[in-house]
Amino acid sequence: MSPADLSQPTGQGDAAASAWLLRVRGLRKSFGSNRVLESVDLTVGRGRVLALIGPSGSGKTTILRCLNGLELSDGGTIEVAAAVSGDRAGAVTATGRGTASPATVTIDFAAKTTPKQLAGLRDRSAMVFQHYNLFPHKTVLQNVIEGPVVVQRRPIAEVTTEALALLDRVGLTDKQGSYPFELSGGQQQRVGIVRALALRPQLLLFDEPTSALDPELVGDVLRLIKELADEGWSMVIVTHELEFAREVAHEIAFVDGGTIVERGDPKQLLRNPKQERTRQFLHRLL
Ligand code: ADP
Numbered sequence: 001m002s003p004a005d006l007s008q009p010t011g012q013g014d015a016a017a018s019a020w021l022l023r024v025r026g027l028r029k030s031f032g033s034n035r036v037l038e039s040v041d042l043t044v045g046r047g048r049v050l051a052l053i054g055p056s057g058s059g060k061t062t063i064l065r066c067l068n069g070l071e072l073s074d075g076g077t078i079e080v081a082a083a084v085s086g087d088r089a090g091a092v093t094a095t096g097r098g099t100a101s102p103a104t105v106t107i108d109f110a111a112k113t114t115p116k117q118l119a120g121l122r123d124r125s126a127m128v129f130q131h132y133n134l135f136p137h138k139t140v141l142q143n144v145i146e147g148p149v150v151v152q153r154r155p156i157a158e159v160t161t162e163a164l165a166l167l168d169r170v171g172l173t174d175k176q177g178s179y180p181f182e183l184s185g186g187q188q189q190r191v192g193i194v195r196a197l198a199l200r201p202q203l204l205l206f207d208e209p210t211s212a213l214d215p216e217l218v219g220d221v222l223r224l225i226k227e228l229a230d231e232g233w234s235m236v237i238v239t240h241e242l243e244f245a246r247e248v249a250h251e252i253a254f255v256d257g258g259t260i261v262e263r264g265d266p267k268q269l270l271r272n273p274k275q276e277r278t279r280q281f282l283h284r285l286l
Helices: 060-067 088-094 114-125 140-151 156-169 185-198 215-230 242-248 266-271 275-286
Strands: 022-031 034-045 049-053 075-080 104-107 126-127 202-207 234-238 251-256 259-264
Touching: 022 060, 022 234, 034 060, 034 234, 034 259, 049 060, 049 088, 049 242, 060 126, 060 202, 060 234, 075 114, 104 114, 114 126, 126 215, 140 156, 140 185, 156 185, 156 259, 185 215, 215 234, 215 242, 251 275, 259 266, 259 275
Parallel strands: 049 234, 049 251, 126 202, 202 234
Antiparallel strands: 022 034, 022 075, 075 104, 251 259
């Protein structure tokens, strides 16, 4: 199997599969008295890319963290559709983890959430962080295999083979034994992306993946994300790179004050937003 095959979701043809992969309704989150998410509704179709843009502090990162179960939401629902035969989560279960076809995850945060539900949610997506968040005391290869082996309990030999193929794909084979501090920011972020892919998630979440990089290193990382989008990965990307969002996303959502003010076709939203708040935000940037 080629590295491209390894990282490519293949389960898009199942007629029984729902068109949406992720559906979020009325998501709310406060930190103490600070109400950060007012009520967030969003939907991501299978194989689709949603870009979240908006001012700093508007709640974009919190949305991603809630989607990934890194933060517990105070209210609202998150649903992740069942994996269809052949897609990444299905491939994982075929190796012995869980059932043959993981069911739809539905969490209603108004009710009491169970650890099992949260584990189910965490299992469906993988996050790529702004500051890479690699384990500093582990090598590149150890960083990549940690989650699949320790959390997903997959066989180390199989995971290692897959990790090496993914590292090869992003040109980092010769860095497999290096530590994060020995790598450039761009290389660390490519490891961050490989680490996410190695989890075989249904959904990739990117939190400003290039904003910590030196300008000359941004292009490589954006190209890799674009390649993954072209291969049909489902993604939510928080980004300040509007040009990139226009190129890669199927839909852009403008977030302000903890809610989605406007969403739509990238070209239309960037060129001719409907809401004044969106217009003002874009005006400041462009
Ligand atoms: P954005 O990604 O749009 O810049 P964030 O989601 O990071 O926005 O932050 C939104 C708000 O939530 C900010 O006011 C931030 O200070 C607050 N916030 C985020 N995470 C925490 C946390 N763990 N504890 C307390 N406040 C937080």
